[in-house]
Amino acid sequence: MNVLDDLEKIKKLDSEDMLGVEENFYKQLDQAKIIGENIDVSKIKGKNFSGIAFLGMGGSGFTGDIIKNLIKYEILIPVEIVKGYRLPSFIDKKWLVIAVSYSGDTEETVTAANEALKRGCEVIFSASGGKLEKLAQENDMCLIKVPKGYQPRAASGYLFLPLYMLIGKMGFINLDVNVIDLAISGIRQKSEMYGRKTCIEKNFAKKIAIKIGSKLPVIYGMEGVISSVAFRWKCQMNENSKCPSFWNEFPELNHNETVGWERLKEISKNFVLIMFKDPVQTQRINTRIVTTAKLIKENFDKVIEIEVEGKSDFEKALNSIYLGAMVSVYLAILNNTNPTPVDKINVLKSELSKIK
Numbered sequence: 001m002n003v004l005d006d007l008e009k010i011k012k013l014d015s016e017d018m019l020g021v022e023e024n025f026y027k028q029l030d031q032a033k034i035i036g037e038n039i040d041v042s043k044i045k046g047k048n049f050s051g052i053a054f055l056g057m058g059g060s061g062f063t064g065d066i067i068k069n070l071i072k073y074e075i076l077i078p079v080e081i082v083k084g085y086r087l088p089s090f091i092d093k094k095w096l097v098i099a100v101s102y103s104g105d106t107e108e109t110v111t112a113a114n115e116a117l118k119r120g121c122e123v124i125f126s127a128s129g130g131k132l133e134k135l136a137q138e139n140d141m142c143l144i145k146v147p148k149g150y151q152p153r154a155a156s157g158y159l160f161l162p163l164y165m166l167i168g169k170m171g172f173i174n175l176d177v178n179v180i181d182l183a184i185s186g187i188r189q190k191s192e193m194y195g196r197k198t199c200i201e202k203n204f205a206k207k208i209a210i211k212i213g214s215k216l217p218v219i220y221g222m223e224g225v226i227s228s229v230a231f232r233w234k235c236q237m238n239e240n241s242k243c244p245s246f247w248n249e250f251p252e253l254n255h256n257e258t259v260g261w262e263r264l265k266e267i268s269k270n271f272v273l274i275m276f277k278d279p280v281q282t283q284r285i286n287t288r289i290v291t292t293a294k295l296i297k298e299n300f301d302k303v304i305e306i307e308v309e310g311k312s313d314f315e316k317a318l319n320s321i322y323l324g325a326m327v328s329v330y331l332a333i334l335n336n337t338n339p340t341p342v343d344k345i346n347v348l349k350s351e352l353s354k355i356k
Helices: 007-013 017-021 025-037 056-072 106-120 128-140 156-169 179-196 205-212 224-240 283-299 313-334 343-353
Strands: 051-055 080-081 095-100 123-129 143-145 216-222 245-251 272-277 302-307
Touching: 007 179, 007 313, 017 025, 017 313, 025 106, 025 179, 025 313, 051 106, 056 080, 056 095, 056 143, 056 156, 056 205, 056 313, 080 095, 095 106, 106 123, 106 128, 123 128, 123 156, 128 302, 143 156, 179 205, 179 272, 179 313, 205 272, 205 302, 205 313, 216 224, 224 245, 224 313, 245 283, 272 283, 283 302
Parallel strands: 051 080, 051 095, 095 123, 123 143, 216 245, 216 272, 272 302
Antiparallel strands: none
16 A cells, blocks of 8 residues: 555655644635734725735745735735845835744844834734734734644744735735635645545645655746746645655746756656646747747656646646645655754754754
8 A cells, every 4th residue: 555545655655744734724714814814904004005015935925925926916016025134225114024934033034024014014913822922912913813733834824815805905905705715615625635535536735745756846837926836836745755856837937947858867857847737828938838848858767747727826726836835745755754843943942942
């Protein structure tokens, strides 16, 4: 029996039940929607902002990535992503700053949030506690408090959905709650389709994990929300599957990376290429995807094509992100690895804590 169909082995390897967290992602989304509906917007004092800046790192930082790509073709002000300690000089008191840290203690985000406060920015905080919660209380600013007890990468629903809904509440975009409900309903169905009790023969997530096996995944998305999806897959492969992974997006990759597969085939034959396809994408993008696959497929062990599902960008993003999360956990289990610990990150944080 393959380990992915062996419930006892899964339980033993995945001792902290990361798979269970992902299987119940739809429940997290249901709760996140309630959090979004109950945000107290009365504490948000500013209006007519010049721009929005998302602060965040890692799994928390993905919040800004996905929201920016969901709203950038509709919103009328710039959206900046800050992944580091320093704010760009153009972010001033006319900007809305959204600081996201699941723990509330991510040092880069805390540092940048303090700088935003010094500049007189209106700041919205999203955290489960920590220093960001304290900053929100001390400055009487909006705090979106999310439940504790998760790995940041496994709390993406709590982090991005309430903020996405808030962007709608504030009038930056037209938010259709029915679209959100439909997407959550789809994840509920896919939870059973991709869940541990569904055997390999009927389980798309397990099949993809087996196809990847012990190879290095290279993930190609396309401009817009599927770019964020590809990046998210890369990060989940890193943190859950504990393997190197790389990503890029069409059309940008056609101007550089396509040529990069000309040499070193003896190395790249240990790679698997995962390509997302969207049937409603423009003919030019689809031609790029099909032609690129023909040009470089010989450099890879195999090419896996995944057609995104959903009617709206929101639904496509959620479905594809969820599939990636399940694949990454199954890939860890397949390679006899516990998906939860991130020991190397913890060692780095320990070393940083010694700096005064």
